[in-house]
Amino acid sequence: MRCSDGWGGVSYAPCPPEEFCGRREEREHLGALLSRAGGQAVMISGPPGIGKSSLLNWLAYEVQERPGGLQSPVLRGEVFDLPGMIFSVFRDLLKDLRRHAATARFGGDLGLESMREAIRYAGDVLEKYVAPVEPVGLLAKTGEEIIGVFAESPEVGYDRVREAFLELLQELGRVMSVTGRVAAVLLDDVHLASSLDRRLLLDIMHDLPPGIFLAFTCRAEDGTCPGYPTMQEEIRNLGFSTIRLSEMRVSEIQELAQRRFNLTINEAAAGLLEESAGNPFGLMACFNTLNYRGLDPTLEKIADLLTGSRDPADLAYSGLPESWKDWARELSVLNPPFPVPVVACMLGLEGSSLADRLREIGIFRRLPGGEYAFAHPLLQEHCRRELPDDAKSALNARAADCFERSMHRLSGRLHALLSLACHFFHAQEYEKAADLNLELGLRFYHREDYDTALVLTERAITAAGYLGDDALLAAAEQQRDLIRQKIASPVRAVP
Numbered sequence: 001m002r003c004s005d006g007w008g009g010v011s012y013a014p015c016p017p018e019e020f021c022g023r024r025e026e027r028e029h030l031g032a033l034l035s036r037a038g039g040q041a042v043m044i045s046g047p048p049g050i051g052k053s054s055l056l057n058w059l060a061y062e063v064q065e066r067p068g069g070l071q072s073p074v075l076r077g078e079v080f081d082l083p084g085m086i087f088s089v090f091r092d093l094l095k096d097l098r099r100h101a102a103t104a105r106f107g108g109d110l111g112l113e114s115m116r117e118a119i120r121y122a123g124d125v126l127e128k129y130v131a132p133v134e135p136v137g138l139l140a141k142t143g144e145e146i147i148g149v150f151a152e153s154p155e156v157g158y159d160r161v162r163e164a165f166l167e168l169l170q171e172l173g174r175v176m177s178v179t180g181r182v183a184a185v186l187l188d189d190v191h192l193a194s195s196l197d198r199r200l201l202l203d204i205m206h207d208l209p210p211g212i213f214l215a216f217t218c219r220a221e222d223g224t225c226p227g228y229p230t231m232q233e234e235i236r237n238l239g240f241s242t243i244r245l246s247e248m249r250v251s252e253i254q255e256l257a258q259r260r261f262n263l264t265i266n267e268a269a270a271g272l273l274e275e276s277a278g279n280p281f282g283l284m285a286c287f288n289t290l291n292y293r294g295l296d297p298t299l300e301k302i303a304d305l306l307t308g309s310r311d312p313a314d315l316a317y318s319g320l321p322e323s324w325k326d327w328a329r330e331l332s333v334l335n336p337p338f339p340v341p342v343v344a345c346m347l348g349l350e351g352s353s354l355a356d357r358l359r360e361i362g363i364f365r366r367l368p369g370g371e372y373a374f375a376h377p378l379l380q381e382h383c384r385r386e387l388p389d390d391a392k393s394a395l396n397a398r399a400a401d402c403f404e405r406s407m408h409r410l411s412g413r414l415h416a417l418l419s420l421a422c423h424f425f426h427a428q429e430y431e432k433a434a435d436l437n438l439e440l441g442l443r444f445y446h447r448e449d450y451d452t453a454l455v456l457t458e459r460a461i462t463a464a465g466y467l468g469d470d471a472l473l474a475a476a477e478q479q480r481d482l483i484r485q486k487i488a489s490p491v492r493a494v495p
């Protein structure tokens with residue numbers, strides 16, 4: 001996956017399966033699990049950039065595409081860093097199922113009426129839980145348009161969601177078992193999932209039917225995965241496996257350099273990399289920079305590169321063309337997935353030429369739904385960290401404006417509202433931020449997503465404080481106390 005624009009580098013996106021290197025033990029482990037009878041689940045964990053999403057890509061290929069492989073359907077979903085996108089990853093799985101059901105390849109099994117009915121029912125229930133009702137008019141202050149948002153209380157409870165999803169998986173598993181196959185459900189970045197999504201995932205694991213193989217990735221580092229220890233314990237209690245990825249070894253480093261960058265690295269240089277940058281993202285940054293600067297991959301040059309950079313994301317970023325850096329900085333305030341009209345508005349470009357430009361640029365990737373994200377989250381995190389405060393608030397103001405202008409063209413209304421709530425707040429537009437965050441916070445409270453409710457309500461408290469609006473502040477604090485009570489409640493069965 002080579003990129004143009006004179007950069008000639010290799011994209012920082014998760015590795016395509018045909019370029020995947022090393023990880024032999026882990027691949028064998030996954031292969032053995034796939035051939036086992038009964039529902040199987042596995043958690044793939046490890047620090048940022050270690051190769052979790054790449055391994056998931058390889059697994060997807062192995063299950064669905066490899067000639068002579070399982071030739072079984074894969075359902076995939078990715079969780080993004082925007083608290084409150086409840087069940088969005090499960091809705092993506094349903095989209096994949098619907099797509100498969102309409103193909104000649106899998107339609108014979110997945111297009112059966114019983115299967116279609118289960119998909120329809122699960123889809124309806126998920127929609128009802130997060131369904132928008134329009135117009136409600138309560139967000140009039142956020143723009144010209146009256147913005148719809150889901151009802152204060154959901155029409156169905158969580159139990160119906162769980163039941164519908166489990167029934168769907170049972171039907172899917174039954175259809176698969178009849179033909180001696182397995183359907184793989186792959187979820188990336190579960191550490192970003194809201195507490196409700198994690199709860200559904202755990203419930204699914206508890207009742208995983210035969211014919212279903214569930215694999216999910218979870219970043220494991222301090223503070224980034226609130227549910228990680230619980231998830232790890234649960235998965236062990238249920239007798240499922242965990243795969244913890246560690247840094248690459250000398251032979252894997254040499255393979256990666258050769259296969260993806262056409263670089264031959266000697267043992268001494270690979271040994272240094274193993275010690276100091278054996279994380280694949282760090283290796284990618286190092287090899288891309290060597291190539292970009294036209295340096296030989298010698299021990300001395302590699303040692304210089306490593307000592308001259310603060311961290312792998314810094315090295316990756318510093319080796320990018322200047323025009324890309326501007327785009328990266330400007331888009332870093334957005335919450336993925338980035339809708340095309342918003343990206344076009346942020347960059348002041350037309351939508352049609354934009355798609356071509358973004359495709360060429362190795363620091364972004366196109367998502368299955370047509371939106372965009374940074375090729376790797378570490379690049380976005382780096383750009384955000386480096387933004388000075390005034391640039392951060394100006395870019396957030398621009399992002400809020402772009403969302404308001406594009407609202408009528410965006411299909412993901414929940415994403416748009418949560419993004420707006422975030423951008424108004426970071427743009428210090430406190431009047432709009434207070435109203436929107438408080439209202440959304442209440443709705444998440446009624447959906448039992450207390451973590452998101454708390455984030456939103458705390459923003460409303462801060463905003464009300466800046467505005468000096470005592471009535472609003474009191475209302476927001478009261479809402480926060482209610483949420484805290486729920487979080488502290490011992491019956492809360494969420495990791």
Ligand SMILES: Nc1ncnc2c1ncn2[C@@H]1O[C@H](COP(=O)(O)OP(=O)(O)OP(=O)(O)O)[C@@H](O)[C@H]1O
Nearest residue numbers: 012014015020021048049050051052053054280281
């Ligand atoms: N086995 C591999 N072979 C070749 N390239 C790899 C391999 N593993 C990872 N990479 C490359 O390393 C980088 C980081 O990998 P990846 O995105 O899979 O990490 P991750 O663990 O999912 O990171 P994060 O926790 O931030 O999501 C990517 O650019 C990817 O292409």
Ligand SMILES: [Mg+2]
Nearest residue numbers: 052053054189
């Ligand atoms: Mg990843």
